[in-house]
Amino acid sequence: MSPPLYETIIQAIQKVIGPTEQFTPLHEPHFGGNEWAYVKECIDTGWVSSVGPFVDKFEAELAKVCCVNHAICVVNGTAALHVALLLAGVRSQEEVLIPALTFIATANAVSYLHATPHLIDSSKETLGVDPIKLDEYLDKIAELRADGCYNTQTGKRIAAIVPMHVFGHSVDMVTLNKVMEKWQIPVVEDAAESLGSTLNGKPLGSFGKLAALSFNGNKIMTTGGGGAILTNDPKLGKLAKHLTTTAKVPHPWAFEHDQVAFNYRMPNINAALGYAQLEQLPGFLKKKRALAKAYAKVFEHVDNLNFVREPEKCISNYWLNALLLDETIAEQRDQLLEQTNAQNIMTRPVWNLMNSLPMFKDTPQMDLSVALSLEKRLINIPSSVMLGAAYDT
Numbered sequence: 001m002s003p004p005l006y007e008t009i010i011q012a013i014q015k016v017i018g019p020t021e022q023f024t025p026l027h028e029p030h031f032g033g034n035e036w037a038y039v040k041e042c043i044d045t046g047w048v049s050s051v052g053p054f055v056d057k058f059e060a061e062l063a064k065v066c067c068v069n070h071a072i073c074v075v076n077g078t079a080a081l082h083v084a085l086l087l088a089g090v091r092s093q094e095e096v097l098i099p100a101l102t103f104i105a106t107a108n109a110v111s112y113l114h115a116t117p118h119l120i121d122s123s124k125e126t127l128g129v130d131p132i133k134l135d136e137y138l139d140k141i142a143e144l145r146a147d148g149c150y151n152t153q154t155g156k157r158i159a160a161i162v163p164m165h166v167f168g169h170s171v172d173m174v175t176l177n178k179v180m181e182k183w184q185i186p187v188v189e190d191a192a193e194s195l196g197s198t199l200n201g202k203p204l205g206s207f208g209k210l211a212a213l214s215f216n217g218n219k220i221m222t223t224g225g226g227g228a229i230l231t232n233d234p235k236l237g238k239l240a241k242h243l244t245t246t247a248k249v250p251h252p253w254a255f256e257h258d259q260v261a262f263n264y265r266m267p268n269i270n271a272a273l274g275y276a277q278l279e280q281l282p283g284f285l286k287k288k289r290a291l292a293k294a295y296a297k298v299f300e301h302v303d304n305l306n307f308v309r310e311p312e313k314c315i316s317n318y319w320l321n322a323l324l325l326d327e328t329i330a331e332q333r334d335q336l337l338e339q340t341n342a343q344n345i346m347t348r349p350v351w352n353l354m355n356s357l358p359m360f361k362d363t364p365q366m367d368l369s370v371a372l373s374l375e376k377r378l379i380n381i382p383s384s385v386m387l388g389a390a391y392d393t
């Protein structure tokens with residue numbers, strides 16, 4: 001008789017990450033570079049707050065890494081999404097297409113603008129929005145007018161779409177961009193989980209009109225808390241900086257502000273941490289991919305589940321590694337979560353679909369059958385950078 005599935009899973013994970021007498025978190029930050037030196041420099045010089053040389057250096061380097069013309073640092077990824085959507089043209093009473101399978105921040109950012117999230121189904125291959133299914137859906141419910149795409153059922157303009165690259169794996173951005181061009185819907189990438197991932201060799205975050213990154217403590221690199229807005233458009237880049245810095249008009253001493261705006265500036269001390277982390281990103285990516293490869297190997301011959309691999313033409317940062325249970329054993333998920341956590345191996349389910357939350361239960365939505373199926377079957381497993389060190393040769 002074969003051992004129960006939870007034992008097989010625990011053994012496979014232990015084979016990769018070693019013994020688990022101690023608790024292994026899902027994703028812990030790693031500080032192995034110039035973090036101390038740069039943060040100390042902020043304290044020694046007094047430049048700890050909302051302006052300083054590390055903000056400029058971090059923004060310049062981020063833009064380079066992401067292959068965009070402008071990167072604007074902000075206090076967190078949610079704030080980045082908020083301002084990116086505003087700059088994409090989203091206004092009150094409009095709709096924004098977002099995946100049902102995403103972290104709450106995507107939907108919250110839409111709501112901050114008094115716009116409505118309109119939920120889209122996922123692709124089995126990428127876990128992100130399915131552009132073909134979306135196109136077929138828009139054929140049924142949408143029409144093009146002089147000022148853009150309208151939902152004929154609600155009468156509201158569909159002002160933007162936010163594809164989210166789940167766990168670092170790329171949405172099919174080539175097809176999505178084509179479909180969205182046809183429907184004249186601006187694309188704002190939620191690249192919070194996918195810094196360092198590429199599709200066709202091009203960094204995620206560089207495919208849309210704008211994108212948002214997050215540097216929260218659990219992401220591939222961290223500034224403590226933080227985020228960034230990315231864009232190639234110089235006008236939007238300038239506006240992003242202006243709107244996130246209280247719309248203050250430059251002046252040697254006067255308090256001139258030309259509109260209501262936000263205090264979303266990233267402090268210099270956080271940017272210093274970020275700059276040191278970004279220097280290590282290539283090494284982090286190597287270790288994370290090595291870890292994913294090790295997991296893929298041990299789970300290759302485990303029945304009733306699959307290790308989630310990067311989609312075709314995507315080189316993923318493998319931010320969070322994931323197992324996808326077969327439909328036939330989906331009802332075992334919670335038990336597997338219990339048993340792995342009891343063995344000091346932190347595992348988590350994926351987010352509840354947005355339409356299962358009270359705020360969004362009646363929000364417009366298409367058929368979400370794929371997202372529903374994925375939601376009940378995904379399990380994240382330990383993915384910290386340093387777990388991959390042993391495999392990074």
Ligand SMILES: *Cc1c(COP(=O)(O)O)cnc(C)c1O
Pocket residue numbers: 076077078079102103105106164190192193213214215216226227
């Ligand atoms: C982490 C994350 C964000 C932003 O989170 P913050 O904590 O505000 O930095 C946004 N969207 C997704 C999908 C995320 O995973």
